[in-house]
Amino acid sequence: MKPIIECVPNFSEGVDQGIIHSITGAIGSVEGVKLLNVDPGRGANRTVVTFAGEPEAVVEAAFQGIKMAGELIDMRTQKGEHPRMGATDVCPLIPVSNISLDETAQYAIQLAKRVGDELKIPVYLYEHAQPNKKRSNLAAIRAGEYEGFFKKIKLPMWQPDFGPAELDAKRGATVIGARDFLVAYNINLNTSSTHIANEIAQEVRETGKIIINENGKERIPGALKHVKAIGWYIEEYGKAQVSMNLTNITETPIHQVFDEVAAKAADHGVTVTGSELIGMIPLKAMVEAGRHFLHQQGITYLVNERKLIDAAIQAMGLNELAPFDPQKRIIEYQLG
Known part of the structure; x- marks a missing residue:
């Protein structure tokens, strides 16, 4: 069996369809790569692209996408x-299959070196590809964002792993790495309040929030492990969202996240109206979610896979903002 890896680059353009098509065209032009999903977001001004194939082809396609x-x-x-x-x-x-995370990390390092050497873009390694665990967290690397990186990149501890130690004003810097499957998932609220969305995000995310009491600053952990979250308002939808990355859906499945956010929302006097999946999701996660929500309704007898998926879509409101097509959003269905 051939090794298969997936690549999920996030590009900082979610509005201009011409630019998005040019980038995905460059990726899709590489033989041996299957373009699985293109998910632009206008409010976030960001497009998440998902493609897969054998490692060498995926690395080449990623390079061409980054270049474009x-x-x-x-x-x-x-x-x-x-x-x-x-x-x-x-x-x-x-x-994805027939390849380890360690092996995948070596391909990430290979890609990062090529981007730094040939394109002269500053590159930071993250997650499993980064040997220095103080620099492996994406949020820590990205802190300060583009505007703050002109100074940050000059600090000794934030020298890039590859490429010039000077921020490219037009292209910025890039983070490349290897990780386990991550689900990008946003839950919609019936409020426009970023404050409330942020409060809920702090209450559910693993890192929780910092409070000040008589003992000084104290960190209060959130309810859900392996969850990163922020709150924001998306003008396009007219809704605030709790925007999350679920980094281990085996230990903290998507249905548990949905239920917890719904409970915290109720504590703040708001309700969850639906949710939004960014990119793709494994079949197992949708099947388990469907079974969970049917059990909540007292349905414990066996139902087929399609009905379980439909139950998950309906319970989590995955159709609220746009149609949710399982054939396009579940990775195993796309890979055949």
Whole structure:
């Protein structure tokens, strides 16, 4: 069996369809790569692209996408709700089958070196590809964002792993690494309050929040492990969202996240109206979610896979903002 890896680059353009098509065209032009999903977000001004194939082809396609993004996206004028530091903000490689995370990390390092050497873009390694664990967290690397990186990149502890130690004003910097499967998931609230969305995010995310009491500053952990979250308002939808990355859906499945956010929302006097999946999700996660929500309704007898998926879509309101097509959003269905 051939090794298969997935790549999910995030590009800092979610509005200009011409630019998005040029980037995905560059990726899709590489033989042996299957383009699985293109998910632009206007408010975030960010497009998440998912593709997969054998490692060598995926690395080449990622390089071509990063190159094209650098040519077409100008970070000097880019604005959006999502944190970002470069035209290609982050580019993770993920093992899918017949390849280990360690092996995938070596391909990520190979890609990062090529981007730094040939394109002269500053590159930071993250997650499993980064040997220095003080620099492995994406949020820590990206802190300060594009605007703050002109100074940050000059600090000794924030020298890039590859490429010049000077921020490219037009293209910014890029983070490349290897990680396990991550689900990008936003939950919609019936409020426009960023404050409330942020409060809920702090209460559910693993890192929690910092409070000040008589003992000084104290960190209060959140309810959900392996969850990163922020709150924001998306003008396009007229809604605030709790925007999350679920980094271990085996230990903290998506249905548990939905229920917890709904409970915290109720504590703040607001309700969850639905949710939004960014990119793709494994079949197992949707099946388990469907089974969970049917059990909540007292349905414990066996139902087929399609009905379980439909139950998950309906319970989590995945159709609220746009149609949710399982054939396009579930990775196993796309890979065949």
